[in-house]
Amino acid sequence: MHTVPLTLLTIIGEGLLRERLITEIERAGAKGYTITECSGSGSRHRRVGELLGENMKLECVVSPEVADKLLGILSEEYFPHFAVIAYLSPVSVIRGDKYV
Amino acid sequence: MHTVPLTLLTIIGEGLLRERLITEIERAGAKGYTITECSGSGSRHRRVGELLGENMKLECVVSPEVADKLLGILSEEYFPHFAVIAYLSPVSVIRGDKYV
Amino acid sequence: MHTVPLTLLTIIGEGLLRERLITEIERAGAKGYTITECSGSGSRHRRVGELLGENMKLECVVSPEVADKLLGILSEEYFPHFAVIAYLSPVSVIRGDKYV
Amino acid sequence: MLEVLRINLCSPISLAFVLGLFARIIRSELSLPRELYASLSIYLLLALGLKGGVELSHASMAELAWPAVVTLLLGVITPCTAYLVLRRIGRFSIADSAGIAAHYGSVSAVTFIAAQQFVQTLGFPAEGFMPTLLTLLESPGIHVALGIGAVQTARMASQPRADGSPPVERRPLKEVLHEVLTARSMILLVGGLACGFVMGEKGYEPVKPFFEGMFKGALTLFLLEMGLAAGARLGDLKSTGLFLLAFGMIMPILHGSLGVFLGHWAGLSIGGATVLGAMAASASYIAAPPAVRMTLPEANPTLYLTAALAITFPFNIVLGIPIYFQLARMLAGGS
Amino acid sequence: MLEVLRINLCSPISLAFVLGLFARIIRSELSLPRELYASLSIYLLLALGLKGGVELSHASMAELAWPAVVTLLLGVITPCTAYLVLRRIGRFSIADSAGIAAHYGSVSAVTFIAAQQFVQTLGFPAEGFMPTLLTLLESPGIHVALGIGAVQTARMASQPRADGSPPVERRPLKEVLHEVLTARSMILLVGGLACGFVMGEKGYEPVKPFFEGMFKGALTLFLLEMGLAAGARLGDLKSTGLFLLAFGMIMPILHGSLGVFLGHWAGLSIGGATVLGAMAASASYIAAPPAVRMTLPEANPTLYLTAALAITFPFNIVLGIPIYFQLARMLAGGS
Amino acid sequence: MLEVLRINLCSPISLAFVLGLFARIIRSELSLPRELYASLSIYLLLALGLKGGVELSHASMAELAWPAVVTLLLGVITPCTAYLVLRRIGRFSIADSAGIAAHYGSVSAVTFIAAQQFVQTLGFPAEGFMPTLLTLLESPGIHVALGIGAVQTARMASQPRADGSPPVERRPLKEVLHEVLTARSMILLVGGLACGFVMGEKGYEPVKPFFEGMFKGALTLFLLEMGLAAGARLGDLKSTGLFLLAFGMIMPILHGSLGVFLGHWAGLSIGGATVLGAMAASASYIAAPPAVRMTLPEANPTLYLTAALAITFPFNIVLGIPIYFQLARMLAGGS
């Protein structure tokens, strides 16, 4: 199959941010996303679904530009106060225009 | 460690397809798979676990050939009618023969 | 954004191993991890959350060295007796020093 | 009639439903855990079955025969009338018509329970074997409608793959039948009936506080969730159009009246005829959706889910059941 | 007093809480499924609302007026006193002070229920309309404290983004208000009150075994989970410092006494004044934490969660409520 | 005997188990949410403990002493007999033998409850302190069997890693002990016993409708799930072989008879001796599996899970308990 290279942006962090992060990625131009519940631990201690809720993992397949823009927003407005991390990985999709 | 490059095929879509997709990937030659429940949104609107159930993410580590074959089947028989996406990413494993 | 290449180690296997694997990765030098519940099937048969519990997916962003060390431990001490697989994938992060 | 309506509207069941609806309309974050929803529905179906089974042990085959026959008849007629109306008058596609018809040919267990509680509150309890009829009505309508859809689209003739293997989707009819007959709701209802029948009053006694004492409260909680689910679909009403809105309220009245008539004719009491009417009038939103989604993927889920859940279900709960009751009472008075 | 304390300590509620605490201390793996916790809290709030609504239908507006006024007053005073004490004496940052104050300005529904059960056991039942007061006290305190925080930090003036668009976080106050008013607990309580009011005794009867008969048992299970949650926070006590420990026990006594006084003054019975005191003394750990986290992200969650859950909640359950009761009884005796 | 068997087979408990089994055999999609299963088991264990604790407050130390001694004795004997039979006659590997023996040395709480309900239905209630014995029998058998396994394989001598650090798996015995003693079921049972003891009849009264009224119904639902779980393992019977099938039915009779004898000898009533027999005969499928999996990973989980859950559990529920009862009655008659 003919595939197109795109970027998978993965954001992991406090579940409370769900709606806010969805708004962010949609405003930045993502055409879809997938959310999974998870738990985890990082520099801001172990978080396992207590009163403030579990962590969540938000994944979206986007163009490298959108991914870069979102990384910028995350690092400026979210990393300082919230328990959030983000990383990019390369993926290949078919029907590439669906995602950009 | 000596690692072998393989392909990780990720399929995200309606949970109802679970058994059918498992049959597909096993028939295509996948030796295992992992399923996670998730929710999400795409071109076919937001899907958050209503009457037709949540989305699911099916991941399988396969040879590039199997991945390609499955992408073909998905794009012909599933993408038209079902809310499904799929993408490939490169992974490295040890004990590569376990997966092919 | 300026990003740093790192390795994402994914371990999938019996949920019972959770605490033991967390100890392993922390001892090996991982600075954080994320855990998701999942089900799946592999060479050791289908496992869907029965009496011994579901599978889990443990993901951690680490340096290639740590990833290699963990693959070694896994393949020696875990693969023989437990239903576990592991793979590596390349990721890009910002604030790379957070992970090493 | 007004008094009957008032009683119905002020029942915990209706109020909980309205509360759920309201919460969605004002966009509250309220939602019941999915597992609570699943647990409650397992509990309600099993309790329904057990109770029905215990009472079935008092019923004679003769009493049951005619009601069973007319119930099966309803299972064949209602999907056909629904299909014809949708296709001919509504001008829906074959797949959409068949998909929606499958829902109206089957039955909503909660509507059944609500009707049962309603006639009981008014002092006209339905026959103890009604849950048996419920199980008879659940699946035929789905198969009839899916059959119509399959024949009309001749979809069964899809091509084999390049490598000669058949596509996974092309499942023999036997498989679809197996799926519907072994579906969760079927097992719980039929299994509950059988267990209740075998254990009898005496075996039932110690579990009665759980399965009967808690029933109405659990039902109230369940209807809160139904209200939330229906409310989430209200937004789709715009896109589904006026015809479906009318269909979702007129079709139940027609099917409901037919059910009441046939029930009365088959010898059911006022309560029994009302409940049979409500069953015929109701649209399934548990068994039908997955069956339709997998067998007729071209059918638009928004249409059938919205019609069944956001239009017909509330209509029956609030207005329909009192109407069928009124009708059953008139028939009984005139006989 | 000692006898009152003993009765309170040997109640299933206190014992379950202690069991949960103990399980965490010995690092047991025991944990309740998250969905059970959510289901129980939905059940408790709805049951509380329904019961309160049914009883509200017997109450006159006149009776309710003054208690409602003093409740709202408490909603304004308590966040301010808490803020001042934290900022001036405790030397906490503006964000931390406002964040903790938001918790102490709001109310803990479980503390409310525990107080209600306590006075009932002792033969001094509180007024039937108390759940109405609970809903009045839930949100004002949060808004007052968050408002103080916002004004003090002038945080609202944050810069627009490079591309001119406003950051997502800068939400108009209307949105925050909407969120708190449509929060799960609000809908269930207020909705339950409304439903109970409409259905009245007669409609309530059939669901009473579920919503009233099971109430205390469900509450016991819930307190086991509360004990587990509080126990998980015990370790944080070290990092939060002695001041917060003292604050978490002295502030409730001050707020609780104020609540008892105002309640007595407004004409509440001994039971009612006790419960109002417990409400004022309690710190929210359901509604406040997410609101504070999203609006004041600089505030350290460990501080407010530990204070509300691991210090003030157990203090009130075990010692506070009997104290407020003693005070209410003294006041009533002296009047 | 036949009448006793019939009563047992027509009880809601047995019927629900059979329904679950049947649903799996016809490959129904029915399954209970995992959280419901967890919630039910928490409820059952806590209710069992509370009730037992309340009744323990009436018991004297003297009554309890001998039953406790023979219970501990059973906890040491049964894992050894099971190990020997498996290793010598069955020719299983050391790890498999020890792993299975750990299950048969421990106890199944649901079998205990089923036996308790059974003798109560027949008018021979067991002693109120039986839940205390249950807690005594839970863990010793697991440790004895795991100890045998460890000694036999000298597995403790595994090599340190290349970098000199010890492998994570090599846990000191203290840790394993801590794990079993603080396991969920232990905390709930022992904690429930303690709470029930402290609160007494009077404190128990208000929560009785929840913890006692609902008990049998909740148990019925739980057995439906047990039937589903056992049914899912039926397919493995083929691979586990005939020996294990025989072992899973003969071993319980031997252990059960020993339990009845010792119970009778220690002064237990007919009901009490029956229940002690059922405890000795039963195989754990909650506490033992994870302990064995982590400590003896070479042992094949299919063997021990299938034996405990798909063979011995149903055998005891359907046939075993009536047999132990018959035996206890004969002994009592002959004494």
Ligand SMILES: Nc1ncnc2c1ncn2[C@@H]1O[C@H](COP(=O)(O)O)[C@@H](O)[C@H]1O
């Ligand atoms: N760009 C995307 N990134 C991540 N997940 C997506 C994306 N688009 C769609 N999805 C997921 O795939 C499902 C089906 O997508 P669709 O067929 O576009 O409705 C959605 O419900 C999402 O869970």
Ligand SMILES: Nc1ncnc2c1ncn2[C@@H]1O[C@H](COP(=O)(O)O)[C@@H](O)[C@H]1O
């Ligand atoms: N190195 C890592 N690998 C995988 N997940 C991580 C890592 N670090 C942090 N996380 C996840 O990101 C969340 C927030 O991280 P932090 O802001 O470092 O507390 C954690 O709760 C983890 O779920």
Ligand SMILES: Nc1ncnc2c1ncn2[C@@H]1O[C@H](COP(=O)(O)O)[C@@H](O)[C@H]1O
């Ligand atoms: N090829 C594969 N792709 C994705 N996940 C797999 C694969 N093989 C195994 N797994 C996962 O790893 C677990 C253990 O695998 P195994 O040890 O092969 O039984 C399975 O239960 C699956 O969740």
Ligand code: NA
């Ligand atoms: Na119908």
Ligand code: NA
């Ligand atoms: Na307060």
Ligand code: NA
């Ligand atoms: Na045993």
